[in-house]
Amino acid sequence: MAYVVTESCIKCKYTDCVDVCPVDCFREGPNFLVIDPDECIDCTLCVAECPVEAIYAEDDVPADQQHFIQINAELSQHRNWKPIVEKKDPLPDHDQWANVKGKTQYLDRNE
Numbered sequence: 001m002a003y004v005v006t007e008s009c010i011k012c013k014y015t016d017c018v019d020v021c022p023v024d025c026f027r028e029g030p031n032f033l034v035i036d037p038d039e040c041i042d043c044t045l046c047v048a049e050c051p052v053e054a055i056y057a058e059d060d061v062p063a064d065q066q067h068f069i070q071i072n073a074e075l076s077q078h079r080n081w082k083p084i085v086e087k088k089d090p091l092p093d094h095d096q097w098a099n100v101k102g103k104t105q106y107l108d109r110n111e
Helices: 017-019 044-050 066-074
Strands: 004-005 026-028 033-035 055-057
Touching: 004 033, 004 066, 017 044, 033 066, 044 055
Parallel strands: none
Antiparallel strands: 004 055, 026 033
16 A cells, blocks of 8 residues: 555645655656655655645545545656655745645646
8 A cells, every 4th residue: 555645735745755755755746746656665754744734545545535546656657757855845835725625627747
Protein backbone atom coordinates (compact mmCIF):
# COMPACT_ATOMS: atom_id res chain seq x y z
CA MET A 1 0.00 0.00 0.00
CA ALA A 2 1.36 3.40 -0.98
CA TYR A 3 0.52 6.87 0.20
CA VAL A 4 -1.37 9.25 -2.06
CA VAL A 5 -1.32 13.03 -2.49
CA THR A 6 -4.84 14.38 -2.92
CA GLU A 7 -6.62 17.54 -4.03
CA SER A 8 -5.60 19.75 -1.10
CA CYS A 9 -2.08 19.98 -2.53
CA ILE A 10 -3.22 21.56 -5.81
CA LYS A 11 -2.09 25.20 -6.13
CA CYS A 12 -0.36 25.04 -2.74
CA LYS A 13 2.47 22.57 -3.24
CA TYR A 14 3.95 22.63 0.22
CA THR A 15 7.08 20.50 0.16
CA ASP A 16 7.58 19.79 3.86
CA CYS A 17 6.79 16.14 3.07
CA VAL A 18 9.74 15.85 0.71
CA ASP A 19 12.26 16.62 3.46
CA VAL A 20 11.26 13.60 5.55
CA CYS A 21 10.88 11.01 2.78
CA PRO A 22 13.61 8.39 3.20
CA VAL A 23 13.23 7.01 -0.34
CA ASP A 24 12.67 10.16 -2.41
CA CYS A 25 9.33 8.97 -3.84
CA PHE A 26 7.84 12.43 -4.48
CA ARG A 27 7.56 13.83 -7.99
CA GLU A 28 6.98 17.50 -8.74
CA GLY A 29 4.63 19.06 -11.25
CA PRO A 30 3.87 22.74 -11.85
CA ASN A 31 1.28 23.06 -9.06
CA PHE A 32 1.06 19.66 -7.38
CA LEU A 33 3.16 16.84 -5.95
CA VAL A 34 2.56 13.11 -6.36
CA ILE A 35 3.96 10.00 -4.72
CA ASP A 36 5.38 7.24 -6.88
CA PRO A 37 3.55 4.15 -5.58
CA ASP A 38 6.40 1.90 -6.73
CA GLU A 39 8.91 3.82 -4.61
CA CYS A 40 6.82 4.54 -1.49
CA ILE A 41 7.69 2.30 1.47
CA ASP A 42 4.64 3.25 3.55
CA CYS A 43 6.67 4.85 6.31
CA THR A 44 3.95 7.45 7.12
CA LEU A 45 6.49 10.22 7.80
CA CYS A 46 5.09 12.53 5.12
CA VAL A 47 1.53 12.50 6.46
CA ALA A 48 2.24 14.56 9.57
CA GLU A 49 4.37 17.05 7.64
CA CYS A 50 1.66 18.19 5.22
CA PRO A 51 0.11 21.44 6.50
CA VAL A 52 -3.04 20.97 4.37
CA GLU A 53 -3.52 17.27 5.20
CA ALA A 54 -3.32 16.21 1.55
CA ILE A 55 -1.60 12.85 2.08
CA TYR A 56 -3.45 9.63 2.87
CA ALA A 57 -2.71 5.93 2.97
CA GLU A 58 -4.19 4.41 -0.18
CA ASP A 59 -6.81 2.51 1.84
CA ASP A 60 -7.84 5.71 3.64
CA VAL A 61 -8.25 8.06 0.67
CA PRO A 62 -11.70 9.69 1.01
CA ALA A 63 -14.35 8.45 -1.42
CA ASP A 64 -14.47 11.74 -3.32
CA GLN A 65 -10.66 11.66 -3.74
CA GLN A 66 -10.24 8.07 -4.99
CA HIS A 67 -9.29 9.25 -8.49
CA PHE A 68 -6.07 10.63 -7.00
CA ILE A 69 -4.76 7.08 -6.55
CA GLN A 70 -4.62 6.79 -10.34
CA ILE A 71 -3.44 10.39 -10.79
CA ASN A 72 -0.44 9.74 -8.50
CA ALA A 73 0.40 6.52 -10.35
CA GLU A 74 0.16 8.16 -13.77
CA LEU A 75 1.91 11.44 -13.07
CA SER A 76 4.73 9.83 -11.09
CA GLN A 77 5.74 8.19 -14.40
CA HIS A 78 5.28 11.32 -16.54
CA ARG A 79 8.50 12.43 -18.21
CA ASN A 80 8.07 16.05 -17.07
CA TRP A 81 7.44 15.17 -13.40
CA LYS A 82 10.89 14.89 -11.86
CA PRO A 83 11.89 13.67 -8.39
CA ILE A 84 11.94 16.36 -5.73
CA VAL A 85 14.24 15.71 -2.78
CA GLU A 86 14.61 19.10 -1.09
CA LYS A 87 12.07 21.40 0.45
CA LYS A 88 11.12 24.50 -1.55
CA ASP A 89 8.87 27.44 -0.84
CA PRO A 90 5.18 26.78 -1.51
CA LEU A 91 3.51 28.45 -4.47
CA PRO A 92 3.19 32.24 -4.12
CA ASP A 93 -0.59 32.26 -3.58
CA HIS A 94 -0.72 29.09 -1.45
CA ASP A 95 -2.55 30.83 1.40
CA GLN A 96 -5.47 31.68 -0.91
CA TRP A 97 -5.81 28.05 -2.03
CA ALA A 98 -5.05 26.11 1.16
CA ASN A 99 -8.68 25.64 2.24
CA VAL A 100 -10.36 25.66 -1.18
CA LYS A 101 -12.29 22.50 -2.11
CA GLY A 102 -13.00 21.31 -5.64
CA LYS A 103 -9.59 22.16 -7.11
CA THR A 104 -9.12 19.13 -9.37
CA GLN A 105 -9.81 21.19 -12.50
CA TYR A 106 -6.78 23.35 -11.65
CA LEU A 107 -4.33 20.44 -11.65
CA ASP A 108 -1.64 21.30 -14.20
CA ARG A 109 -0.48 18.00 -15.67
CA ASN A 110 2.20 19.72 -17.80
CA GLU A 111 1.55 17.41 -20.73
